Amino acid sequence: MRRRALLLTLLAAPLLAQAAAPSAPYRLRAGAWEQGSLLIGEATPGSAVTFDGRKLAVSPEGLFVIGLDRDAKSPVQLSVAAPGGKPISESHSVAKRKWDVQPLTGIAPKYVDPPQDVQDRIAAEQTIIAAARSRDTAISDFATPFVWPATGRVSGIFGSQRVLNGKPKSPHYGVDVAVPTGTPIVAPTGGVISLAESDLYFTGGTVFIDHGHGLQSVMVHLSRLDVKVGERVEQGQAIGLSGATGRVTGPHLHWGLYWFGDRVDAQKHTGPMPASR
Template structure:
């Protein structure tokens, strides 16, 4: 609900001289902003998309520190700049035991497969489309209990591994997974090594969502999806100890905390 309120406030604002943003500048945040159309927006010197309605969006990675510098440049090269300090977060530790050893320490052949799959995922998440589906806000993809949180350092079979950069919903196998917003399918794969059955939806301006460990995939690549449409079913495929949905949000390669944008 808070995310929708932020969007409402942005659209109700009347800009005169400077851009506006709504949302806390914290690790894992997705920030929506508004500026007069026709200007150029830069985030830490990286030019980002500004819609014809003057909307822009950017994300803050889970481990990003320092400042976010936003610059708006008009047609006369006049620059308006604001600097925001990124709020650091404390993340939990999550221990998971009972995984097959090859899922914790893959062999060389498996590592080559994983690299190819990771490249496919990365390419799908780097798409910078003109869609503005993210403006509708995001509903929960399923109603399950959250069993794994964003940013937690994972200890797998007693071995430290990469942090968990999404949230897990515990749910029975076969539970329907619904799209939290309109989207365009950029990846639909049945059997990735770590993520199992996987779907990625593009919501525009670099914002994407990923759904992993699915038992069934009910959409195809390059298909337009409506908010609330069933896209797959919960499973335990890939690196999983039981049925659950891994749900992740990206702004390009920045990992966003889904709990900060989901409508409660």
């Protein structure tokens, strides 16, 4: 009797485990559950998807996008309900990545507060930027594999941070490509221009491309802008020329990817830099 009971328990255990935690009905097309990752999910068309309490846009093909910030915390919750079905939730831990953090000591930094007119200007620009970043459009170019907006040496990586005399500076949220002023910068994937400003205080010539569902490319330090807000651009189309505008020491392209307020690693999502274009 005892043996029989044990056998039944062993047989039933996997079934019970499966019933207790069914996996949500979707698959990942791109990305991983780690900091800085951009995830592209594919569910049955018509599904309802919620991530950490945010209802996500789902394309007619069933595609959705999630960005995990550089400093994303564990766990995160993803809930997917197939059409007519109950939501099935998954909890994921977000793998931590090791960032390039450089402690610099013995430096005598000059802490200069910008004058009031500059502070006012920065505040006004932040309002414009925040409005552009809050867009949640039905564009689905996010699902197309990305190309590099410029080719060259990668001179700055996502997530790096300097710590000056024990005081952490703001992390670097983009990838820098060392290109001379005047190099054409192209759209990494299609989208609609959501911001085109030729002279922002920190970032100089700045273009945002809305790739849909909250995902936007940010291209900064441009010397010339060839696009206007509301204009549709295709993958590979030039949006302007690189430069050294804003608060920079030399010409390069800084390219960032925003998913609403989260910053993700554009380099990791795009793959190896081609030798030349």
